[in-house]
Amino acid sequence: MEKTFENTILIDGYGNRVRSPAIAITEEGTIASIKEGEAATCTNYLLPGFIDTHIHGAAGADVMDGTAEALKIMQQALPKEGTTGFLATTLTASPEALNKALTEAAKAIKESRGGAGLLGIHLEGPFINVKRAGAQPVQWVQLPDRNLFRQFQETSGKNIRIVTLAPELAGSSGLLEEIKKSGGIASAGHTDAGFAEMEEAVEAGVSQVTHMFNAMRGLHHRDIGTAGAALLKDEIFAELIADGIHVSPAAVSLLYKNKGAEKVLLITDAMRAKSMAEGTYTLGGNKVHVKNGQAVLEDGTLAGSVLKMNEACRNMMSWTGCSIEEIVQMSAVNPARRLGLSDRKGRLSAGMDADFTIVDEDWNVLEVYIGGKAIYRREEQHESHSDSGL
Structure with missing residues (x-):
């Protein structure tokens, strides 16, 4: 043909x-x-088709619904924005809710259901810092636990590819060992780690940061924090929500100039309201109000995005002046390589x-x-x- x-x-x-x-x-x-x-x-x-490695939901569905129908809706909706593959991304929740979501995602990965390919799972939480929880439900946050992660990985059919964690917390060294053993990617996120702690974390296996600049310790001239470590250390890849809301155009340019296209991963971090009308939705059991492209909790905390991947590409090119080849690097080549799929996808x-x-x-x-x-x-x-x- x-x-x-x-x-x-x-x-x-x-x-x-x-x-x-x-x-x-x-x-x-x-x-x-x-x-x-x-x-x-x-x-x-x-x-090459876009690969979104951090997305919670779209078109009214959410990974944490824990149903085959929710995942099917996402798989059918995402190609409309150019996405051909994605990671089903979880949220901090009870072990029961997480196990249900992981079980359904494992089934969807195993079965061919059409639409965007479900390439694995991104476990965002519960091993995060309450101080930087953002829209994550704090009642289910817990310290890093290698045994619990091992159980999650088994439930997922060994499909957890990325784990977001706060590496400064007690128990993180054991969790990092377990993530490495499973072949997964350790990503520092929802973290209050300072620069020294990030240096130790990189030595222990952290190679990525989750939604750069958001829910992490920012850059200060006496301790450049998590964000500064990500900008400075070549080992670190950085997820980026290029919507002009989570990260300003100037901050996007700062990241691009420091990391280059080779170390940036364009993501959406979208929730169920993407591609839906403005109104009130839910995320992790909390009400989320969506208006003018923003998704916020009752207290104004950002709660994911309604960004589409083609919009992220448009914004990135407009704000940085990068080439379309570099957009392909950030939206397809890098995620495929990170997931160990560069022999099949991304080019x-x-x-x-x-x-x-x-x-x-x-x-x-x-x-x-x-x-x-x-x-x-x-x-x-x-x-x-x-x-x-x-």
């Missing part, structure tokens, strides 16, 4: 551009070959999964393909590409 995309530039994630590409796709849904077509005026971009070449997103110059999503199949197509654009077999 072959699909030709006229008036389109393919950005492959290796630093190459292919004009008006013809993509041959195998029956297994991988790329057989990519050939360049005739030179033409190109107005659209074909990119476009022979042998890779045929997961790709087509956007116009304004970052509107026109078409999305997962496993070589058209999952989403914007109606007014459905005849813009010639079809020769797919």
Whole structure:
């Protein structure tokens, strides 16, 4: 099967551009070959599908609903913003609620349900610092516990890929050992760790920070804290919610200039109100009011976002002046590499999964393909590409 995309530039994630590409796709849904077509005026971009490694919900559904239907809704909704893969992200909750959510996520990962691929689980909490809890329910926060994590990992079918924790807390060293043993990523988040504590944490296995600048000790000239450590230390990757609400455009630029595209992971940290009307929703049992693109608790605390991945890409490019190749690095290449999936996802070449997103110059999503199949197509654009077999 072959699909030709006229008036389109393919950005492959290796630093190459292919004009008006013809993509041959195998029956297994991988790329057989990519050939360049005739030179033409190109107005659209074909990119590796976005991978969102931190998302709680969308379209009225939430991972913590603990149901197959909630995950299915998310899988069907996310391609509309160009996302072809994601990590189901949990919230601090009772062990019973967490086990229920992990059980359902494990089933969804094992089964092929269509839509965006569920690539694993991001365990955000309960091993966090109450002082930096943010919108996390404080009644279920607890000290790091390697045995409890081991049990969560078993319940998840060994699918927990990222664990957000506060590394300054007692018990974190044992938890970090367990995360490393399981092949997971330890991410410092909802943490009050100072710079010295972050240095120790990096030595112990922390290699990432969760939603940079948010729910962490900020930069001070006598102790540059968690945020300063993330900016300074090359070992650390940084998640970024590029919505202009959680992080200002100036702070986005500061991160980009210090870390470069190679160490930034664009995420949404979205909750169930994404793609829904303004109003009142829930997160972790708490009311969340959504208005003017902001999601806040009753006391004004930010409670996740309603950001879409294509919007994050648009904002990042606008605020930093980065290249579209760097956007691909931050939205697809880096997350695939971090999850150990770079042999299949994050780039476009022979042998890779045929997961790709087509956007116009304004970052509107026109078409999305997962496993070589058209999952989403914007109606007014459905005849813009010639079809020769797919």
